[in-house]
Amino acid sequence: MKLFTAGVIALFVTQLHAREDKSLITRIGADPSWVDAQNPPHQCVLPMGFEPWADRPLKTDVDVVRMHVELDLVPVLSVTDTSVIAPRIVDGTVRITFVPERAGQSTVVFFADTGMIPTIGSVRVGNTVASFERRGSDSLVIQLPTATVTPSDTLEATIAYRVQRTSFATGITVVAGRGIAQVRVPHPIAFSFSQPEGARRWFPCNDVPSDRAFYSFAATVPQGFTVVANGSHVSTEAVGTAERQTWSCPYPMPSYLFAFAASVYREYKQSSTTLDGRVIPILNYHWDIDHEGDSLNAVHALRNIPEMIPALERTLGPYPFSTYGHMTVWPIAFGGMEHTTMSTISRDWLRGTAEVGYAHEVGHQWLGDLVTCAHWGDIWINEGGASYTEALWQGEKYGRQAFGNHMASRRERYLRQGFNAPPIANIPISNIFNEPTTYSKSAWVYHMTASIMGDEAFRAFMSWWTTEAGGPERAVQTSDFIAGVERFAPNAPISWKTFFRQWLYETGHPVFSTVLDNQQQTNGTWRTSVTLAQIQSHPTSPEVFELPVTLRLWQGPTSIDTSIVMLSRSVTLDMTLDREVTSIEIDPNRTLLFEARETINSVADDEDATQPSMRLASAHPHQSQDPMAVHVRNAVGAQLELADAVGRVVARQSVTSPDDVVVFSTANLAPGLAMVRLVTPTNVRMLPCLIIR
Numbered sequence: 001m002k003l004f005t006a007g008v009i010a011l012f013v014t015q016l017h018a019r020e021d022k023s024l025i026t027r028i029g030a031d032p033s034w035v036d037a038q039n040p041p042h043q044c045v046l047p048m049g050f051e052p053w054a055d056r057p058l059k060t061d062v063d064v065v066r067m068h069v070e071l072d073l074v075p076v077l078s079v080t081d082t083s084v085i086a087p088r089i090v091d092g093t094v095r096i097t098f099v100p101e102r103a104g105q106s107t108v109v110f111f112a113d114t115g116m117i118p119t120i121g122s123v124r125v126g127n128t129v130a131s132f133e134r135r136g137s138d139s140l141v142i143q144l145p146t147a148t149v150t151p152s153d154t155l156e157a158t159i160a161y162r163v164q165r166t167s168f169a170t171g172i173t174v175v176a177g178r179g180i181a182q183v184r185v186p187h188p189i190a191f192s193f194s195q196p197e198g199a200r201r202w203f204p205c206n207d208v209p210s211d212r213a214f215y216s217f218a219a220t221v222p223q224g225f226t227v228v229a230n231g232s233h234v235s236t237e238a239v240g241t242a243e244r245q246t247w248s249c250p251y252p253m254p255s256y257l258f259a260f261a262a263s264v265y266r267e268y269k270q271s272s273t274t275l276d277g278r279v280i281p282i283l284n285y286h287w288d289i290d291h292e293g294d295s296l297n298a299v300h301a302l303r304n305i306p307e308m309i310p311a312l313e314r315t316l317g318p319y320p321f322s323t324y325g326h327m328t329v330w331p332i333a334f335g336g337m338e339h340t341t342m343s344t345i346s347r348d349w350l351r352g353t354a355e356v357g358y359a360h361e362v363g364h365q366w367l368g369d370l371v372t373c374a375h376w377g378d379i380w381i382n383e384g385g386a387s388y389t390e391a392l393w394q395g396e397k398y399g400r401q402a403f404g405n406h407m408a409s410r411r412e413r414y415l416r417q418g419f420n421a422p423p424i425a426n427i428p429i430s431n432i433f434n435e436p437t438t439y440s441k442s443a444w445v446y447h448m449t450a451s452i453m454g455d456e457a458f459r460a461f462m463s464w465w466t467t468e469a470g471g472p473e474r475a476v477q478t479s480d481f482i483a484g485v486e487r488f489a490p491n492a493p494i495s496w497k498t499f500f501r502q503w504l505y506e507t508g509h510p511v512f513s514t515v516l517d518n519q520q521q522t523n524g525t526w527r528t529s530v531t532l533a534q535i536q537s538h539p540t541s542p543e544v545f546e547l548p549v550t551l552r553l554w555q556g557p558t559s560i561d562t563s564i565v566m567l568s569r570s571v572t573l574d575m576t577l578d579r580e581v582t583s584i585e586i587d588p589n590r591t592l593l594f595e596a597r598e599t600i601n602s603v604a605d606d607e608d609a610t611q612p613s614m615r616l617a618s619a620h621p622h623q624s625q626d627p628m629a630v631h632v633r634n635a636v637g638a639q640l641e642l643a644d645a646v647g648r649v650v651a652r653q654s655v656t657s658p659d660d661v662v663v664f665s666t667a668n669l670a671p672g673l674a675m676v677r678l679v680t681p682t683n684v685r686m687l688p689c690l691i692i693r
Helices: 006-018 022-029 032-038 178-183 305-316 347-351 355-364 380-398 400-415 435-453 455-469 478-488 496-505
Strands: 062-072 089-100 107-111 119-125 132-135 139-143 155-164 171-175 189-193 214-222 226-229 232-239 242-248 260-263 266-273 279-286 324-329 343-346 511-520 526-534 547-555 558-566 570-577 583-586 600-603 613-616 628-633 639-643 649-654 659-664 672-679 684-692
Touching: 062 107, 089 107, 107 155, 119 132, 119 139, 171 178, 189 324, 214 226, 214 260, 226 242, 260 324, 266 305, 279 305, 305 324, 305 355, 305 380, 305 455, 324 347, 324 355, 343 347, 343 355, 355 380, 380 400, 380 435, 380 478, 400 435, 435 455, 435 478, 435 496, 435 547, 455 478, 478 496, 511 583, 526 547, 526 558, 526 628, 526 659, 547 570, 558 570, 570 659, 613 672, 613 684, 628 639, 628 672, 649 659
Parallel strands: 062 214, 279 324, 324 343, 511 600
Antiparallel strands: 062 089, 089 155, 107 139, 119 155, 132 139, 171 189, 189 260, 214 242, 226 260, 232 242, 266 279, 511 526, 526 570, 547 558, 547 583, 613 628, 628 659, 639 649, 639 672, 672 684
């Protein structure tokens, strides 16, 4: 049971910093797993009771065309006295233009969380007062005045409601009154956060990622406050002593990408020039004290944003919107969130240590905002893509080595879970922000796809993906991604459907072991045999990951490269070379996600190479907690047995191919001598091995 949410922990950490109790923070912060758990790019606080997305079919009874949300924030943002508790209620109105999807439809259902939106004041459809009812925990059922005649009937519902605002959670966060001192902010602030299903917690809507609409937002705030939302500022009107500020976005988006913030902000303008010469205004909003402060310095933290847009265009295609910007907020339990044209950013990022985080959110403008996943089980398309753009930015700015270093760090973050991580695709909504898979392993799926396709084909695919695959009226699914890859790389050395099935719908990764045999011939050449074997063993992982692999054979200071396509558990290369091979490097260009065991060096004997043989393909002495891999050649149909120190057979498997790798679990074997036996109809070969812990 979780006793503390990430937001509560963040507040606790903030308070510890305030007391200058650094020792505990140092100890916690040194644990990489804790850091990953608390600081993924898009961590959110999920309401209790969420069900997996697969149990909630895509909602198709209504197509929302346009949304206008309006809030009265004056009562909450006016409370600056830190001894006073600010009101917990925000009044709102939403105007929804929608099309019922079925002829004869007499009701329409929107989402509105009953806990966070306790009151629906009134509902009108057109000019008619409509009856409604609340069902379950989050459904608002509206009775249409007359049944729709055709599915193309366009209607408009106006709903007056009240939000019970929260702190540090999805929905609306408000910090005012006593909260100003508690979380140490310079001014009252209100902001929203909705991913994945938090929009229904602050306005009635069709809260599914597959339904896009045009959004506008207006808020009434005290004078001196600035309202920020998606798109561009439209107008400011005086409302007594307050102001009504309106924003509108000309690009359709799903409900989770719609957001606002309101505080006493400073506007900091930048601009970026795209590869085709367009000038993109970049509008940044943060507190004046953070503009060029000693520890929080927006000018420094945002210095590279203008370069990121053209840098990513080289792979992703033209920047899809006419503006970009950031609204910085606090407190928040994650780093950033890619709201369309206006990312929400944690104040902590203004320390200047989150450059790749900013690149992540910029990359999302293509991958997530322009092209959006149809349901949460496909969120890897969004997050893996944006995580890959972090590395693309590093490579564009700092060179190929920086790209490789960043992908290596993503590899290490995935391997902290490794075989214990869930599959990437169809992940339950309660676990969609699993950092090792949704972000890191998914970034590697993008990288491996690019490496197999080649740069030119991958860029052509990405340009198509961001201009034609998705669009204003269509979200995408994993099947769309696979079909696009097949279209632009139809002659790949492997089956794309097999590749994506193994990497997205199954778990784990290849674990390679290499066996090297060298024998000098009488004429001075070397007979060299190199075996590459996959020795992973996990019930939900493939026995064989089908993929192309490059091997670099080192001969002292020089090397030769050779490429193979692994379609079986092991592949053996027999070569005659002019010099001895001293070591083997797997995947020297770092294009694959894998683990590698050390090379097992052995000396080839004079036996007939066509006869049955076996050798260990894992380290010796053998650690009992690791799987034992045995490389078997020319023994199809034979039995491979593992016997313990007293000769008792503890495992038995059949050899199924002429060049096979058989993997045994040795977790239950006691330390000491064990024996591997290759039993054929005419012979029994014995291979002793030492088991250690």
